Amino acid sequence: MSSDRTRRGWIKYGAALGGLFTGCSTEPHEQSEDEGINKLGKGVGLYGERSPEQKVARLLGTNKHPEASSSTTPLDSTMGIVTPAALHFERHHAGVPALSEKDHELLLHGLVDTPLVFSIADLKRLPSASQTYFLECAGNGGREWSEKVAVDVQSGFGLASCSEWTGVKLSTLLQEAGLKAGAQWFIAEGGDTCKMHRSLPIEKGLKDVLLAYGQNGEALRPEQGYPLRLIVPGWEGNVSVKWLRQIKVVAEPLASREETSKYTDMMPDGKARQYTFAMEAKSVITNPSGGHKLTKRGYVEISGLAWTGKGRIERVEVTTDGGKRWQQAKLQEPRLPMAFTRFRFDFHWSGEEATIASRAVDESGYVQPAREELLAVRGGNSHYHFNGVKLWRIAADGKVTHVEA
Amino acid sequence: MATETVEGKEIFERRCAKCHGQKGEGADDAALVGGIGSLGKPKELRTVGSFWPHAPGVWDYVNRAMPFKEPGSMTADQVYAVVAFILNLNGLVEVQDEMNAKTLPKVKMPNRDGFVKDPRPDVKAKR
Missing domain, CATH: 2.60.40.650 (Immunoglobulin-like)
Structure with a gap:
């Protein structure tokens, strides 16, 4: 029987690794195998789902407004380097808008020679790129600043995830529109009800910023910015604006609420560091x-x-x-x-x-x-x-x- | 009290106070008033008065995102009125001061110069 062969193989392999399998059972579960193998399974399906016994989930934050809260990735249950889209952390400031790919448009304007409007279909016609990048909320691990440090990895460090993102390089669009003299920054604004927006240096925009419509091989999930979001590699997650609706090229940053009273780093002398974008190792x-x-x-x-x-x-x-x-x-x-x-x-x-x-x-x-x-x-x-x-x-x-x- | 501040108080009490407190002291959501001089200290209180560097930034945020469940439901003048009231609660403008596109940028915010550039890397690990 094949189970004998399997068992012998395992024992031999275990011996080669010097006791690595100490404590592992060498007896196959004959009974369950017999039951399973003789029962005809389900047929093909339109969209896959995980095994019903797999219950790993995001952990919901405790903000009293679920629309302005976060949920964390179970980093101790994900494998390899990719986070499944369904387990990618969330941080919303004003809910997840219900947007349609058919109606959504991106406006590119400000200090450009030719202001442009793109539909999602327009963007999908342009040269595409796929890159695997982590996204990490600026506040990830924030509990560690206090005496009450995190008790587990999901609640303490799960505002970080990693996906393969597909979309168009922002540089492609900026070159198409043409930058005017004095174009030093761009403001990206989202389509949520708080119109989340951040100012970013144009240098970064020309280097590696992506306008993503895809995540891990399929369209973005609504909570990840469907149908279009910014991906700003290596920088705090908040600047990767979701539900992206406009990019305005400007001379100076906005110094708006999200760039002053939030997402700045207070130092012991009472001064706050501003535009601290990169996430360090x-x-x-x-x-x-x-x-x-x-x-x-x-x-x-x-x-x-x-x-x-x-x-x-x-x-x-x-x-x-x-x-x-x-x-x-x-x-x-x-x-x-x-x-x-x-x-x-x-x-x-x-x-x-x-x-x-x-x-x-x-x-x-x-x-x-x-x-x-x-x-x-x-x-x-x-x-x-x-x-x-x-x-x-x-x-x-x-x-x-x-x-x- | 100037008409604008009266209007601002009325709007604030009706639309903002539930989350931010009757006098902006904070309730379910952030305090908007107080904490001036507390930045960087153990009992720090970050508010419009203590932390926000520019008054027009307050107008922009209220106009863009507030009230939380009904953003975009106030006219530009109503936003000026409610911002005038919040600034007055912080002792930064007088009740008779009218707030508009010309006067708002001139309000001297206590933390106007409270922001510095990113100097990182700033922490050197011992190995």
Whole structure:
């Protein structure tokens, strides 16, 4: 029988990896296999759905207005580097507008030679590009600025996701319209009821900004900006304006509400840093992490995600002794610029208490700082751009928790 | 009290106070008044008065996005009136001051010079 062959194969493979499978069952589940294989399954379907027993979901934020709230990606349940569109984090400021691809238009105007209006069909006729980029809310990890640090990876770090985005380069449109002298910034505005808008340097717009209509191979989800959104690689998520309806080329930034009273970084001297766009290198161990429980001693794969707004992740180091010794983790290839990089580290858990953490180094040479190093410079009122190291503690009973600040 | 501020008070109490408090002290949503001098301190209060650098920015945001569930439902003059009332609550304009496209940019906001450029990278990790 094939199950004998399978069983022998597994035992041999396990021996080759030096006890990696200690604790794994070598007995196949004969009964369930027999039942399943003789019962005719469902036929073909129009749009796929996950197994009904898979319940992984976003976690809803607690803002009293669900239209001005957030939901977080379960980073400890997603695999590889891609976030399924249905699990991509949300941050809305005034609800998800019900827009139609047929009616939606993008206006490009301001300091341009020829103001232009594009339908979605117009944009789809232009040269397209697909790029895998992370998106991270400026406030992701914000709890770490306070004494009450996050207890798990989803609530604490799940305002970050990674997708393959497809659309048109903004540079294509700007070249078509022609920039006038003095064109230094552009203001992107969305079609939600707060008309979310941000000012961005024209230099970035000409470099790598994408006007995306696709995400992970299909049309954007409504909550991700359907039918059109901006994707500004490596910069705080808020500037990747969803439901994009106009781009106005201007000489100076607007200094509007979202660029003054929000999305600025308060320093201990009472001055706030403004137009702090880039997300600096960051990593977090997703498995195991707060709320998990190790049930067996021996091999444990430590795995997590690293990303940087400054290009590629160069290296990720992992500690399993609270930071005394840092060892290099394996990085999933290819490492894409401004995308999630999955790291993996082989750990043999002895059954004793262990404190684990990761730190990322990016291609600019920047090293992810310890929480204390970050707070020493920025103080505790910063709200945004937290990128300090996150510690998890494995207790002797296998329970994994956060480490008190 | 000037007609405009009276109108602003009436609009504010009817359309804004439920979320922002009768005197802009904050309720379900953000405080709009107070906190001047608190920025960067442990008990920081970020409001229109303490944090926002430009008065026209307040007009722009109210005009664009408020009230939360009925944005776009106020005329430009009604927005000026309600902004005048909020600025008056913060002690930044007198009740008789009329707010319009000419006068609003001249209001001296306490945190006008409270913003600096991005100096990052600013944190050097020890290794």
